Amino acid sequence: MAKKHILDELQNLRDSDLYPLHMPGHKRNKNAGPMAGYMDIDITEIDDYDNLHDAEGMILDAEKRAAKLYGAEETHFLVNGSTCGVLSAVSAAVSKGGKLITARNCHKSLYNAAYLRELSLSYIMPECTWLLGRISPSSVRETLLQNEDAQALFITSPTYEGISSDIRSIADICHEKGVILIVDSAHGAHFGLDDRLPKSALNEGADIVICSVHKTLASMTQTALIHVQGDFVNRERLRRYLRIYQSSSPSYVLMASIDSCLRDIEERGEEVFSRLLAYRTRIEKETAGCRNIFIPDMNEITDPGKVLICSASANITGQQIYDILRLEYHLQLEMAGDTYGLAIITGYDTDEGIDRLIQAIKDMDLRLAGKGNPGEYKTFNIPRAVFPLYKAWDADCEYVDISAAAGRIAGDFINLYPPGIPLIVPGETFDKDLIAEIGEYINAGMNVQGVEIAHAGDRRLKVIKSES
Ligand SMILES: Cc1ncc(COP(=O)(O)O)c(C=O)c1O
CATH class of the missing domain: 3.40.640.10 (Type I PLP-dependent aspartate aminotransferase-like (Major domain))
Structure with missing residues (x-):
């Protein structure tokens, strides 16, 4: 197998006397503005450097x-x-x-x-x-x-x-x-x-x-x-x-x-993944005594890199876990779920970062009281489709108040994050149950995308115009 690595070739070019009379416009010139230091290996397709589209x-x-x-x-x-x-x-x-x-x-x-x-x-x-x-x-x-x-x-x-x-x-x-x-x-x-x-x-x-x-x-x-x-x-x-x-x-x-x-x-994979697995084991082991926070183990979450910091009690939400870790411990999570915050770890984390995460989880656990269940089973029904997505998304639309949306056909997606399932896809019909559910998610402070909140707090949904 050929040994040429792209980075080596770009660095050789940078160190050569080949002058760039081609794109990009920064010309690999270190005086080309505040980002110039990042540009000395940034080139376009030139002779000997291959082409992604016809490699x-x-x-x-x-x-x-x-x-x-x-x-x-x-x-x-x-x-x-x-x-x-x-x-x-x-x-x-x-x-x-x-x-x-x-x-x-x-x-x-x-x-x-x-x-x-x-x-x-x-x-x-x-x-x-x-x-x-x-x-x-x-x-x-x-x-x-x-x-x-x-x-x-x-x-x-x-x-x-x-x-x-x-x-x-x-x-x-x-x-x-x-x-x-x-x-x-x-x-x-x-x-x-x-x-x-x-x-x-x-x-x-x-x-x-x-x-x-x-x-x-x-x-x-x-x-x-x-x-x-x-x-x-x-x-x-x-x-x-x-x-x-x-x-x-x-x-x-x-x-x-x-x-x-x-x-x-290829060169250090064993070391990188050993570190990931060791971090995972440490987090699980050192937080095992927590009573109000729990981390699902790898029987449930197959990916060792996904650490779900879950609320075991009803008295803290995923968003609160996320906010506390960010504002008080300066730990930025990947996202907040309804009952959990999600931390991504890799073999490129540092011992110090993982120590801080473990300590913060233990501290947070001590501050919480009471036990509950980890989360409720969710059920999602797929609304009845009247038009295919590609037609509905291009149709003439209007906004209606959420209270008037039952029976109307969606003109845009409404997504709930997490779990990232569209509650409705363009071309599907709103019914009363779905509208009530959307209202409940918004009231609970969950991340619902696709609902327009007007300045007076009114909620409006995008629907296909009746005559379309
Ligand atoms: C499941 C899934 N697929 C695809 C993508 C798109 O990936 P990218 O951001 O690399 O374009 C994402 C991004 O978050 C994702 O979560």
Whole structure:
């Protein structure tokens, strides 16, 4: 395998006398403004530096090394995040106007892909526990039977909170029916890279797997990978969509960052993941005596990097946990859930950071009193669809007061974070129960997106105009 690493080549260029009469406009000049110090390896496609959209030199070498590391047949670097991987995967797997089965808890890039490609969507709901996210093989089998014309299934595993599905069984069910399995593993770039970590969706038989190396490995924001294997996917079509959805000026700094991040795993992966696992064990062990806060263990949360700091009592919410850690302990969490705050840890954390987290959890626990249950089971019903998403999102819309919305058709998404399941998708109908539920979530201070709160506190919903 070729040994050229992108960063080495960029540094050689920086140190050479080759003068840049090309983009980018900063010309690698250290007097090009306050950010100039970050720009000395930032170039465009020039001779000998390959081209992401038609890789045959050092970028292809780097992609091949990544494929080998993950055990993929083909891997592409993504500089527009997992977002462009999702758009490309769905566009390649399902023909325009075709049918896609998707878990309802998917990232918005999936809904954007369905909109752009005018797809018809059939949904699978994640299993109903206090933490939503796992997709059961039986629900996949049932939904495939009801949708014989589906061309692909799209699911997220692991989820934001670190919940994994049984990809092996789901892949077998899909492949019996000739259906492509796309797994959004944006949060699982580290999976499969060490025997002590969960297996990757790729190892478990998915056809296309997308992962954000910037989320859980040491790569720069916006970097990701798309892997493909097997005979189900038309790879030429996938490459075409990658060329469509990725910038025509892909950043060499971002590509070097992906390559360097994976090089670090090749060279020091064992050490990096030992540190992650040791941090995880320490956090679980040293907070085991807490009575009001608990951290679900790895039987529930398969990803060791996701530390859910959960309220065991009704007297503190996830948002309060988040706020206390930020304001009083200067610890910035990834997000707040209804009954938990989510901390992401990696092998690149520091002992000092983890010590501070453990101490803060123990302190917070002492300040709380009383016990309760960790969270209630949520159920989500999918509203009746009248129009497909791609038509409804383009329809003429108006805003109506929430009290007048029953029976009207949604013109935009309303999302509840977490768990990130759209409560309603454009083209679906509001009913009284859903409207009451939305009101309750807002009153409880939860993060509901897609409801306009007017200055007088009135709540307005975007609906399709009646005559549309
Ligand atoms: C499940 C999931 N998929 C895809 C994405 C998009 O990833 P990126 O931000 O790398 O474009 C995200 C981002 O948060 C995500 O959570």
